[in-house]
Amino acid sequence: MVNFNGKILKDGTPFLNEQNRGLRYGDALFETIRVVNSKIFFWESHYLRLMASMRILRMEIPMDFTMEFLQGEIQKTITENGWQDQAVRIRLTVFREAGGLYTPTNKKVSYIIETKILESPFYTLTETDYEVELYKDHYVNSGLLSTLKSNNKILNVIAGVFAEENGYDNCLLLNEKKNVIEATNGNLFLVKGDTIKTPPVTEGCLNGILRKQLIEILKKTEELEFSEAVISPFELQKADELFLTNVISGITSITKYRKKEYGNTVARQLLGKLNAKARLI
Template identity: 65%
Template sequence: MVNFNGNIFPRGTNILNSNNRGLKYGDALFETLRYVNGTIFFWEDHYFRLMASMRILRMEIPMNFTLEFLEEEITKTIRENNFGKDAIRVRLNVFRNDGGLYKPEINKVSYLIETSKLESPFYLINDQNYEVELFKDYYVNKDMLSNLKTTNKILNVVASVYAEENGYQNCLLINTDKNVVETINGNLFMVRNGVIKTPPLSDGCLNGIIRMKLIEIITSSEELELLEESISPFELQKADELFTTNSIIGIIPISKYRKKEYDNTISKSLLGKLNAKARIG
């Protein structure tokens, strides 16, 4: 079951038509959320990121789009799917309503909520091989639109195909300055000699929620130092660890890039702190 503007429909129902602006122009935003036992992990952060993104894209925010309203709509969708106490992946889509060409006729929006089961209620570390490679065919732009979680993800799609064709688990995306920005599905962190670096938002990376939470965790630690600085591809093979982050999986240690193999000691320690932060809210 899916939730379209507060109405519940069976999955597969023809809800959207050929004039949908998300389909035609990628005129849409989305949030992917982890829901466990009545709690949406880091919900306030997701909500305020969505509101800020809608303002940047000049979307009209409905008066009823409160934190509480959208949380209840998510909970209603989960309840209608009879998931019980399962861990749930939620995708909240917001798109400008039909009408117009590039220039929309109106700025009002609709929303669509989809849900599916997750294997574990909390973030886990996967010790399996996770090899990555640079994707150099196309570049991430260094601007604010790249920070937003929009449905304009064709670069990520093509990079995913490249990774599949070449036997990699993920790819590292680079910006127009040829600096490493992020992975296909998350933010990037690099560890070297106790210092953890992650690209700044000005380099064009996604303003990720788990990125934000890890920055909070690392900066409050006495053992670790955080730097928000550009990462050159040449630095990758000197690193002790690389890992990527997103709201569904949490932390994914990268085991290999080219001839360099990485440890995952720091990423494992951070994962425990991230799970604790998620439980607190």
């Protein structure tokens, strides 16, 4: 079942057309949300990011687009699917309604809520090999728009295709200054000794929800020294650990980059703290 502007539709029901601005111009935003047993993980952070992003894109925010309203629509969609006691992946897409060419003649928005069952209610650390490579054909611009979770993700798409074609599990993306900023589907953290860092959003990385949660955990972890700092490609092979974060999979440890292999001691420790934080929601 899909929720389109509050109406529950059966999967496969046509409800968009060629005038859709998300399709025509990428004039859309989305939030990928984890829900377990009807509890929305980190909902306030998702909602505040969505509202801030809509303002940046000059979308008209409806008066009823409150945190409570959208939460209710998510819960309604889950209930209509009969998945109240399941782990569920939600995609909430907001797009400007049809009208105009590049310049919209209508600033009002519509929304879509999609659901998909997840395998586990907990964040788990996969023990399989996970090899990455740098993607250097195109660069992410280190500007505000790059930090948004928008539908303009063609660079991530072709980097993902490059990884698949060359036998890698993922690619790390560079900004125009040739600094490493993130992977195709998650924020990057680097561990060296008792220090851990992640690129600041000013470098152009996604302003990730799980990134934010992990930073809050790290600032309270006395045995680790945390910083938001630039990561150069040369640092990757000197690191003890590299791992990625996103709100659906949690923490994914990178096991190999070129000839360097990595451990996951710190990632495992942080995963336990992340699950503990999620349970307190």
